[in-house]
Amino acid sequence: MTDTLLLDVRGLDGGYEPLQIFRKIDLSLVQGASVGLFGPNGHGKTTFLRTLSGIIDPWDGDIFFDGVQLNRPGARGSRRWRNFNYDAITRRRMDPKAVARAGLIHVPQGNLLFPDMTVAETLSIAPYASRGRANAAETLDTVFRLFPRVHERLDHKIRFLSGGERQMVAIGVGLMAAPKLLILDEPTLGLSPKLRGELASAIQTIRESGVPLIVVDQDIAFLEELIDTLYLFDHGRISRRIEKVDMPTHEEIMKLMFGEDHH
Template identity: 45%
Template sequence: MSDAALLTVEGVTAGYGRVTVLHGISLDAGRFGNVGLFGPNGHGKTTLLRAVSGLVAPKKGTIRFDGEDITGRSARAIVATGLIHVPQGNRLFPDLTIADCMALGAFSPRARPHEAANREKVVKLFPKLGERWRQRVRTLSGGERQMVSIGTALMSHPRLLILDEPTLGLSPKVKDELCAAVLDISQSGVPLIVVEQDIEFLLELCQQLYLVDHGTVATEIRPGESIEHAEIMAMYFGH
């Protein structure tokens, strides 16, 4: 693992209109391995991811990806660098087929040469998508749509993949399938930033954890710093 962070967020303040959600937040990712973000709902985790991926413009601070300043760049320009964000919830075009979505995922010049190889990886990771390749997104289950979202992101040939609550609202069986797929993605060499309510999964997947509370980092847990599930839950609920 390189000593240099792949992503660095320094003193970022951001929000929506007059409402400030992030208050000078700082963290880095890719130095120690996968990063997990946890904390109460409404305290800035999703806003942080949106700022990193160009969906929210920071009011202050700096965001660097692989040493390059990407602060305030468009989402399209950030995707072109290989920083790929799978947002929370179903954000797919319902009338596109799975095949259409995969083709869109590979639209950038850096992803296009890898389209065939990445398509093969996606179908191997999510065999159900291969079976339903020509089906429209609106005909799929919630779990299958989440597979499409992650598969489309993989078609973009990510250098860093951000997942915002990938198992939210899924049945236990489908959730286990998604968790296994995310672990496989990590083991294939793609570094991850994951927001997830399932603390056990974060502990299994991530080497570095951040507790985000009221728009700042309240606690950072690095490799070698022993932490138990009960301790994280105590942080989570403020006890």
């Protein structure tokens, strides 16, 4: 069962203690497939992805990736122990560097990267961090072909880049880490329609080159072209799983999530 699944999330609970943000998330990805997450702001999508990549500890449930269990098996420590210093007394249940080195690469929402490093320096760190899974020079070429702007801006510091350019570098850094699965959290957030189109076609190319994706976005039309399965995220739960064949239109989604009255 786990052999054919690239990612298998079972009954994941999590949040920021003491506030639970999402509960009982089941999400699976067969090899080579991509999924989209869709849902209103503030319903826990980003928190879920941060848990998936090990930045915050899951409360309950298991995460299997590429046949390996990413979280430490077993239940979380008792409440009594969690009240003491978490880092000294409780063992972390997930390790972000182990997640990234396994090939699950997360490009976070509104990634600010490293403001005082140049684009070239930033791109050079990823292969080092991922322990040289890929041929760095070759991947760098791919990134430049996808985003010619990144090539033009190589010697500029990140803090002088525009939001769109920064997003391109962030995705480029994700690619440099040789992802087996790439998580993109609202890659087109706050971009102009022109830039959004540019970025969308680049992401489409990444998808076609065989990198599976988990994409969060508010634009169903954009998601539809990329993914095989859509998960609707609602109040910290997955309320519906929709296969590509019966992908709904934007209006239908709005009805599903908010009832008849909204448009």
